[in-house]
Amino acid sequence: EDKVVQSPLSLVVHEGDTVTLNCSYEVTNFRSLLWYKQEKKAPTFLFMLTSSGIEKKSGRLSSILDKKELFSILNITATQTGDSAIYLCAVVEGYGQNFVFGPGTRLSVLP
């Protein structure tokens, strides 16, 4: 059965800390991996990763994929209280491009 596992499930840090969120997966016919930030309503798209070893960056956020070891990490440097959210990892698999979502990591950044 296809699955996506995220760790930790919950994390509390202080402003200025650096955090690393993990996402590992077991799917047949991997196509891409996506990271989202979920606050109040709709998750907002952060990154899409399809190739191993190529880091994607957006400000203080960065992410990389390892297709051999079947995982991805999302790094956030110099965290701010506005980074507090649930971070979702999703893998797109199969010819039909089905989505398999992980359970999310709840990040709380304290002032």
Next chain:
Amino acid sequence: DVKVTQSSRYLVKRTGEKVFLECVQDMDHENMFWYRQDPGLGLRLIYFSYDVKMKEKGDIPEGYSVSREKKERFSLILESASTNQTSMYLCASSLTWGETQYFGPGTRLLVL
């Protein structure tokens, strides 16, 4: 384990047809959501519901309507399908606001 199921994985419809997409969750969640996912655009919220018979427009409600007659079921309706509604449709549910959203596997809709 929370389970969110969607009635179809793949659908092919013709322009002008009425299309029903159904979503069912088994965890007594209050909130349910319909999104569409298009390449390069991420998830876009179409409609959401926070209780039976209650609904709110999301960011792109035009051309869609929804129905929530029972807590566990949230339906997305395309009154008259158009080719620009070809997309991946994802349903999600959450216990309350601010809690993790659990997603279904998606329905890939092709409108010819």
